[in-house]
Amino acid sequence: xxxxxxxxxxxxxxxxxxxxxxxxxxxxxxxxxxxxxxxxxxxxxxxxxxxxxxxxxxxxxxxxxxxxxxxxxxxxxxxxxxxxxxxxxxxxxxxxxxxxxxxxxxxxxxxxxxxxxxxxxxxxxxxxxxxxxxxxxxxxxxxxxxxxxxxxxxxxxxxxxxxxxxxxxxxxxxxxxxxxxxxxxxxxxxxxxxxxxxxxxxxxxxxxxxxxxxxxxxxxxxxxxxxxxxxxxxxxxxxxxxxxxxxxxxxxxxxxxxxxxxxxxxxxxxxxxxxxxxxxxxxxxxxxxxxxxxxxxxxxxxxxxxxxxxxxxxxxxxxxxxxxxxxxxxxxxxxxxxxxx
Amino acid sequence: xxxxxxxxxxxxxxxxxxxxxxxxxxxxxxxxxxxxxxxxxxxxxxxxxxxxxxxxxxxxxxxxxxxxxxxxxxxxxxxxxxxxxxxxxxxxxxxxxxxxxxxxxxxxxxxxxxxxxxxxxxxxxxxxxxxxxxxxxxxxxxxxxxxxxxxxxxxxxxxxxxxxxxxxxxxxxxxxxxxxxxxxxxxxxxxxxxxxxxxxxxxxxxxxxxxxxxxxxxxxxxxxxxxxxxxxxxxxxxxxxxxxxxxxxxxxxxxxxxxxxxxxxxxxx
Amino acid sequence: xxxxxxxxxxxxxxxxxxxxxxxxxxxxxxxxxxxxxxxxxxxxxxxxxxxxxxxxxxxxxxxxxxxxxxxxxxxxxxxxxxxxxxxxxxxxxxxxxxxxxxxxxxxxxxxxxxxxxxxxxxxxxxxxxxxxxxxxxxxxxxxxxxxxxxxxxxxxxxxxxxxxxxxxxxxxxxxxxxxxxxxxxxxxxxxxxxxxxxxxxxxxxxxxxxxxxxxxxxxxxxxxxxxxxxxxxxxxxxxxxxxxxxxxxxxxxxxxxxxxxxxxxxxxxxxxxxxxxxxxxxxxxxxxxxxxxxxxxxxxxxxxxxxxxxxxxxxxxxxxxxxxxxxxxxxxxxxxxxxxxxxxxxxxxxx
Numbered sequence: 001x002x003x004x005x006x007x008x009x010x011x012x013x014x015x016x017x018x019x020x021x022x023x024x025x026x027x028x029x030x031x032x033x034x035x036x037x038x039x040x041x042x043x044x045x046x047x048x049x050x051x052x053x054x055x056x057x058x059x060x061x062x063x064x065x066x067x068x069x070x071x072x073x074x075x076x077x078x079x080x081x082x083x084x085x086x087x088x089x090x091x092x093x094x095x096x097x098x099x100x101x102x103x104x105x106x107x108x109x110x111x112x113x114x115x116x117x118x119x120x121x122x123x124x125x126x127x128x129x130x131x132x133x134x135x136x137x138x139x140x141x142x143x144x145x146x147x148x149x150x151x152x153x154x155x156x157x158x159x160x161x162x163x164x165x166x167x168x169x170x171x172x173x174x175x176x177x178x179x180x181x182x183x184x185x186x187x188x189x190x191x192x193x194x195x196x197x198x199x200x201x202x203x204x205x206x207x208x209x210x211x212x213x214x215x216x217x218x219x220x221x222x223x224x225x226x227x228x229x230x231x232x233x234x235x236x237x238x239x240x241x242x243x244x245x246x247x248x249x250x251x252x253x254x255x256x257x258x259x260x261x262x263x264x265x266x267x268x269x270x271x272x273x274x275x276x277x278x279x280x281x282x283x284x285x286x287x288x289x290x291x292x293x294x295x296x297x298x299x300x301x302x303x304x305x306x307x308x309x310x311x312x313x314x315x316x317x318x319x320x321x322x323x324x325x326x327x328x329x330x331x332x333x334x335x336x337x338x339x340x341x
Numbered sequence: 342x343x344x345x346x347x348x349x350x351x352x353x354x355x356x357x358x359x360x361x362x363x364x365x366x367x368x369x370x371x372x373x374x375x376x377x378x379x380x381x382x383x384x385x386x387x388x389x390x391x392x393x394x395x396x397x398x399x400x401x402x403x404x405x406x407x408x409x410x411x412x413x414x415x416x417x418x419x420x421x422x423x424x425x426x427x428x429x430x431x432x433x434x435x436x437x438x439x440x441x442x443x444x445x446x447x448x449x450x451x452x453x454x455x456x457x458x459x460x461x462x463x464x465x466x467x468x469x470x471x472x473x474x475x476x477x478x479x480x481x482x483x484x485x486x487x488x489x490x491x492x493x494x495x496x497x498x499x500x501x502x503x504x505x506x507x508x509x510x511x512x513x514x515x516x517x518x519x520x521x522x523x524x525x526x527x528x529x530x531x532x533x534x535x536x537x538x539x540x541x542x543x544x545x546x547x548x549x550x551x552x553x554x555x556x557x558x559x560x561x562x563x564x565x566x567x568x569x570x571x572x573x574x575x576x577x578x579x580x581x582x583x584x585x586x587x588x589x590x591x592x593x594x595x596x597x598x599x600x601x602x603x604x605x606x607x608x609x610x
Numbered sequence: 611x612x613x614x615x616x617x618x619x620x621x622x623x624x625x626x627x628x629x630x631x632x633x634x635x636x637x638x639x640x641x642x643x644x645x646x647x648x649x650x651x652x653x654x655x656x657x658x659x660x661x662x663x664x665x666x667x668x669x670x671x672x673x674x675x676x677x678x679x680x681x682x683x684x685x686x687x688x689x690x691x692x693x694x695x696x697x698x699x700x701x702x703x704x705x706x707x708x709x710x711x712x713x714x715x716x717x718x719x720x721x722x723x724x725x726x727x728x729x730x731x732x733x734x735x736x737x738x739x740x741x742x743x744x745x746x747x748x749x750x751x752x753x754x755x756x757x758x759x760x761x762x763x764x765x766x767x768x769x770x771x772x773x774x775x776x777x778x779x780x781x782x783x784x785x786x787x788x789x790x791x792x793x794x795x796x797x798x799x800x801x802x803x804x805x806x807x808x809x810x811x812x813x814x815x816x817x818x819x820x821x822x823x824x825x826x827x828x829x830x831x832x833x834x835x836x837x838x839x840x841x842x843x844x845x846x847x848x849x850x851x852x853x854x855x856x857x858x859x860x861x862x863x864x865x866x867x868x869x870x871x872x873x874x875x876x877x878x879x880x881x882x883x884x885x886x887x888x889x890x891x892x893x894x895x896x897x898x899x900x901x902x903x904x905x906x907x908x909x910x911x912x913x914x915x916x917x918x919x920x921x922x923x924x925x926x927x928x929x930x931x932x933x934x935x936x937x938x939x940x941x942x943x944x945x946x947x948x949x950x951x952x953x954x955x956x957x958x959x960x961x
Contacts, residue, residue: 005471018619026892060876063819083674097427098776098777098780098854099683100765100781100783100784101780102784104782104783104787107782111701149951149955150955152955153354158776158957159839159954159955159957161779161780162716162775162777162954162955162957163774163951163954163955164780165721165779165780165783165954166947166950166953166954168783169943169947169950170942170947170950170951172947173887173940173943173944173947174944175938176811176812176939176943177940177943177944179808179811180808180930180931180936180940181930181936187806190794190797190798193792193794194794194795194798194861201609221448221449222448224443224446224448225448227429227440228440228443230427230429231426231427231429231440232423232425232426232427234387234392234421234423234424235421235422235426235427237391237392237412237421238390238416238419238420238421238422238423238493239416239440239441239443239496239731240412240413240414240415240416240443240444241412241413241416241443241469242411242413242415257797262822269787269788269791270788273784280430283431284431285429285431285432286432286436287951288872299626314660320708320789322791322795325792326792326795327368327790328788
């Protein structure tokens with residue numbers, strides 16, 4: 001055999017990569033516990049035990065029941081939005097082959113934001129719920145626009161990313177134009193744009209639920225295709241993957257997930273960027289492990305952001321979107337320090 | 342012959358690279374495509390590998406047009422190792438070789454014994470089994486190429502196409518890789534077709550050589566027939582002397598620098 | 611992700627070797643055209659508004675201050691016009707510098723997060739100390755711009771490999787959106803007037819005063835003079851690092867000076883006019899199409915063209931929702947975004 005050059009300190013697969021289920025199970029448990037905690041924290045403090053009983057339906061404690069009635073949708077939404085954004089981000093990072101890709105990048109977020117704002121400003125006083133279908137459509141339309149513009153005998157990841165950034169910027173310009181023409185509603189609009197779980201009801205949960213239930217399992221089933229795409233277009237095609245088609249489908253799934261999340265909760269940034277990162281760091285690059293892991297991290301991030309937003313300065317509510325933005329900062333610094341040369 | 346390009350016209354956007362090109366890859370042999378930059382050798386290989394649809398003409402694999410055959414089916418018959426390879430972060434050798442089974446595995450299927458066997462065999466033949474848990478991006482150039490070749494072998498195809506598998510490798514690794522390919526051809530009967538930049542390596546290892554220039558096939562045949570001073574001069578634009586390799590007997594082209602050309606002219610009268 | 615060693619070298623470099631050949635005639639024509647456009651713009655900008663001032667009276671009005679509308683001219687419109695020209699010049703030149711230094715056609719202050727960083731720091735400072743203005747503001751602005759720019763470069767370079775336009779764009783977008791969100795936080799919670807909210811989000815010259823111009827001028831002068839002096843080194847840099855070094859250029863120092871100038875120009879411009887979008891990206895591209903890539907010619911013309919763009923954007927913005935003030939940044943964003951899309955589509959993809 002040739003002179004084998006064994007590098008000193010050969011990196012081997014980590015513990016998490018070899019026994020993912022255990023770690024993921026614990027994360028799941030953590031998320032559930034956090035959910036119950038979240039239910040109990042808020043404007044009125046109710047004990048976790050009471051909350052548990054209320055959820056299960058075991059108690060006649062009025063306070064607990066009311067709390068659950070108001071908070072449960074939020075917590076459920078935290079789960080669903082967290083999963084949707086995180087999985088969407090994971091898929092986009094896999095398809096675009098760049099760890100900085102996120103739903104925000106392909107224009108979904110800004111497109112949804114623009115459409116939502118358009119409606120909100122056209123009909124002032126409109127309840128947030130009514131904005132959902134418009135925002136969803138806007139997100140999809142924006143992504144479709146990006147894909148079409150990036151297409152030239154195929155839409156390569158690089159073009160998708162670049163065009164996506166440009167189109168996002170265009171929609172951002174549109175949003176600012178809208179803001180400018182309606183200066184009186186600026187604050188309210190900005191708050192919706194920033195994204196929060198405030199005042200959401202079960203109807204929002206039901207809006208996003210089917211998308212998550214259908215698309216996430218589909219994506220997990222396709223996780224090996226994502227892995228193969230990561231090898232480069234040529235090799236992926238050589239391995240029998242119809243690259244353009246697969247990429248289109250995966251992006252469609254990711255976009256739909258992101259659009260549904262933005263539609264119900266506004267533009268919550270960074271979850272779609274950070275959760276997949278964290279998942280990959282801990283569980284490795286294989287999507288079969290990293291996608292569910294990303295979903296879990298997404299849930300944890302959302303729960304954390306929402307709780308912090310509510311608990312920091314009651315009764316004032318800091319929108320979850322702001323908290324994620326602030327959390328995003330330190331995480332990036334960490335990234336820089338860790339990998340900076 | 343299983344793989345063949347018939348009268349193909351190949352282009353990128355509006356730029357036509359090759360016109361009316363016909364190439365038949367001989368089964369069970371090692372074929373090499375050589376030519377200067379821009380001759381279309383890589384483009385031709387990509388067309389053969391179904392990576393570039395021809396504007397005119399067609400590529401035939403086992404009697405069927407390759408464009409009309411589903412990608413997955415082609416992947417079970419033909420393996421391609423492209424020139425630019427993206428190594429995913431922190432992936433082990435074994436995991437990378439497993440990708441080779443992708444064309445045989447439906448989305449929901451658990452790895453079958455046949456899959457495991459193919460992967461083990463591929464790693465065995467390429468002597469990468471002992472590296473299986475190491476991260477690919479930590480291996481040497483030659484080791485890494487062997488791993489990629491193992492991936493292609495795990496596909497279980499009889500046809501293997503490689504686009505410049507040795508360019509930018511140290512010479513020791515170049516020989517390592519080419520020796521392996523030669524062995525695969527001799528012992529396993531694999532048909533190997535590759536683009537090589539170094540025409541002397543081509544002469545050493547090839548059974549059949551395709552010489553390309555400006556998008557057309559200048560000549561083809563065994564190295565002994567193809568490597569002549571005239572052809573080298575015509576295609577590569579250099580004066581050379583062709584001598585038999587002192588050990589293998591294969592033709593060796595030695596390009597002549599300016600001063601020597603004059604000497605040669607005098608010597609040959 | 612690491613790209614394997616078997617990779618084609620410089621032939622496929624992302625960076626296209628620019629043509630450093632300019633046609634004298636072309637330059638002359640373009641300069642003249644720009645000059646005409648500037649003058650027209652100035653006249654137009656001075657004459658529109660709630661008070662119509664006839665063209666004939668303009669020249670006199672600029673220098674005397676007897677009648678009320680002449681006062682308007684001097685204290686409101688003139689500074690606005692002048693500031694538009696100055697800010698546009700600063701941003702356009704900064705953009706051209708940035709593209710040269712980063713060797714990246716998509717490098718621009720807003721894409722690299724530089725503007726967002728500057729705005730964030732300034733807004734934060736103003737929230738904490740509402741009376742802050744003048745020199746301290748500008749210096750803080752520099753700090754924000756520098757920090758953001760460095761962060762983006764590091765973020766783009768993280769994970770090894772060449773920094774392609776995509777990576778840079780993605781890193782910049784990430785950093786920008788973070789900073790913009792944070793800025794929005796501050797703005798919302800400080801309950802500022804809608805006007806000032808928009809100002810810091812969008813950028814414009816509608817609040818221009820002579821004080822702003824006085825604050826900006828020294829830094830602008832430093833920035834522009836420095837940039838013009840760097841024209842020759844930048845031309846060399848465009849040939850590639852190795853080539854430039856071989857020709858005796860200190861590449862690192864050139865980059866550092868260039869970056870410093872970008873910070874100065876952007877930081878100063880943003881601190882008085884907010885984050886006016888896209889000037890730094892599109893003006894250099896357009897001018898390059900017209901007069902080629904030689905920086906000795908490109909930089910001065912960018913300065914003028916940038917000023918023109920902001921000036922006209924400001925004029926147009928006044929027609930959008932009269933009699934309300936619309937910040938010029940909105941118009942530049944609406945113009946710039948489609949051009950940005952066009953540029954993104956055109957990128958030669960090699961990574």
